Amino acid sequence: xxxxxxxxxxxxxxxxxxxxxxxxxxxxxxxxxxxxxxxxxxxxxxxxxxxxxxxxxxxxxxxxxxxxxxxxxxxxxxxxxxxxxxxxxxxxxxxxxxxxxxxxxxxxxxxxxxxxxxxxxxxxxxxxxxxxxxxxxxxxxxxxxxxxxxxxxxxxxxxxxxxxxx
Ligand SMILES: [Zn+2]
Numbered sequence: 001x002x003x004x005x006x007x008x009x010x011x012x013x014x015x016x017x018x019x020x021x022x023x024x025x026x027x028x029x030x031x032x033x034x035x036x037x038x039x040x041x042x043x044x045x046x047x048x049x050x051x052x053x054x055x056x057x058x059x060x061x062x063x064x065x066x067x068x069x070x071x072x073x074x075x076x077x078x079x080x081x082x083x084x085x086x087x088x089x090x091x092x093x094x095x096x097x098x099x100x101x102x103x104x105x106x107x108x109x110x111x112x113x114x115x116x117x118x119x120x121x122x123x124x125x126x127x128x129x130x131x132x133x134x135x136x137x138x139x140x141x142x143x144x145x146x147x148x149x150x151x152x153x154x155x156x157x158x159x160x161x162x163x164x165x166x
Contacts, residue, residue, distance in 0.1 A: 021071050021102060033075055042077060050084035056094065061086035067094045119146050 033039050043066050054061055067083045067090075068074070085091040123131035123146065135142045 021074075026071075026074075029075070038075075042079070042082065045079060046082045046084050049079070053084075054086035054090050055083045056085055056090040059086060061088075063087040065091050067091055069094070069098065115150070118150065122146055122149060 046066055047064065050064065052060055052064070054064065063086070064084045065087050067085045068077070069081050069083060073081055083094065085094055120131075123135065123142070127134045
């Protein structure tokens with residue numbers, strides 16, 4: 001239980017950090033962090049690890065930069081969150097890949113929010129506004145009930161769009 005809670009907290013923290021990514025607040029914190037001695041120490045470890053070679057193309061560039069594979073632990077990174085990359089090509093590509101994965105995650109969150117809203121509507125119709133009380137008494141059964149309904153509904157929606165598509 002305790003482990004589950006801490007996993008949940010970790011998830012929420014990751015979510016929070018990925019939400020501020022790209023905002024002015026993030027940029028400000030980034031500028032401050034990049035000058036900190038914690039960052040400089042971490043950076044040095046990555047530079048030592050790579051032995052002067054780009055960690056993607058394995059070439060020896062004139063200039064190496066430190067890339068964040070993820071900002072999930074921004075300010076408290078693991079060494080595996082960071083890569084030394086050659087300036088220009090590899091760093092540019094790696095930044096684009098990260099942008100894509102952030103965008104995918106945002107899209108997924110939108111999808112989750114849509115399902116949450118459908119779930120609320122569905123249970124409210126059956127159990128009323130305090131459906132959460134019912135849910136707590138038998139969450140597994142109710143979740144199954146909702147999943148079955150959602151599956152049937154999505155199949156019906158697919159059928160309809162097929163029909164109109166012809
Ligand atoms: Zn490279």
